[in-house]
Amino acid sequence: MxxxxxxxxxxxxxxxxxxxxxxxxxxxxxxxxFRDTRGFWRPFATPDLKMVTSVFIEGEQYIWERSGLVGVGDVLAIHELRQQLQRTGVSHLPLTPSHQLTGSERRGNLILVGGPHSNRVTAEIVQRLPLTYTFGPADEHDARITDSRTGEVLSPQTDAHGQLAVDLGILVRAANPFQPGRHVVVLAGSFGFGTSAAARLLADPDFLNNPLVSGGSPFEAAFSVEVVAGEPQRIDLKELRPLDTASRRPAGT
Structure with missing residues (x-):
């Protein structure tokens, strides 16, 4: 050579x-x-995992788009969540509009994107969980969040031009009330900015390293997020609480 x-x-x-x-x-x-992100999502990485999004399919919304409409905030949340799940090994996760989720699919691991006013599966789940943070009535389009423990009512804020300046949201991890042994995560904003911020919160190391979150316990969190130039910015975590798994709210209450 x-x-x-x-x-x-x-x-x-x-x-x-x-x-x-x-x-x-x-x-x-x-x-x-990304070890903290993988630790959070690992229990969800099962073949029955579904990501379920809000969809607007009624009244004037349906006239404008017969396939239904999805908010920009939800789209941003979905993009963020898919990136997180890819780090856990979930490379393909089809999106399911809430009105198309079947009864049997409700018994799997669920990621619910959007609040109870726009995501019917979120509405079904939260009314069966012992949450202390709840949204106002859907028929009144009440986007405020009430803390039943203290009586405090949190309200979205607008600026002098009527634009949304502060959005709100709740983030929940719990056992699936339809199926023991399966889990749900609820990302629910008063508006889409809050839903997008909830997804970002799940990428925050400080949040993920909280013992309540890192230990895999059921929890509920309430937060606000500043909105600037149509984008969610700084997230202010108001409260992170363990979910009272000893009680269960009866459906319909």
Whole structure:
């Protein structure tokens, strides 16, 4: 073997080793960086996992678009959630509009995007959970959140031009009331900005490292989010509480 050929093979081998080492380092770095995200979502990574979104299909909404309408905030939340789930190994997760989820699919692991006013599955789930944070009546389009423990009422805020300046939301992790052994996560904003912020909250290391969250316990959280130039910005976590799993709210109450 000539010296030139030997040098070429040595250089190729060195380059290959460097490439493999670089990829391995990147893989290890990502495993460490996203360990909290994977820890949260790992129990959800089952074949029956469904992501269920709000859809507007009634009245004037249906006239404008017969397939139904989905809010921009929900779309942003879905994008963020899919990125998080990919880090857990869930590479393909079809989107299911809430009105198309079957009875048997309700018994799987569920990620519910959107509040009870626009996502009928969210409405079914939250009325069966012992939540202390609840939205106002849907028929009154009441986007306020009431804390039944303190009586405090949180309200979205608008600026001098009538634009939304502060949105609200709740984030819930609980056992699926339709199926023991399965789980639900509810991301519900007063408006779409709050729903998008709930997804971002699930990527926040400080939130994920809270013992209540990292331990896999059922919880409910209430938060506000500043809205600037049509984008959700700083999230203010109001309260993070354990869910009282000893009680269950009867359906319809």
């Amino acid at each position: 000539s010296g030139a050929l030997q040098d070429l093979l040595v250089n190729l081998s060195a380059a290959s080793l460097a490439f493999v080492a670089g990829r391995s380092f990147g893989r290890v770095r990502d495993l460490w960086r």
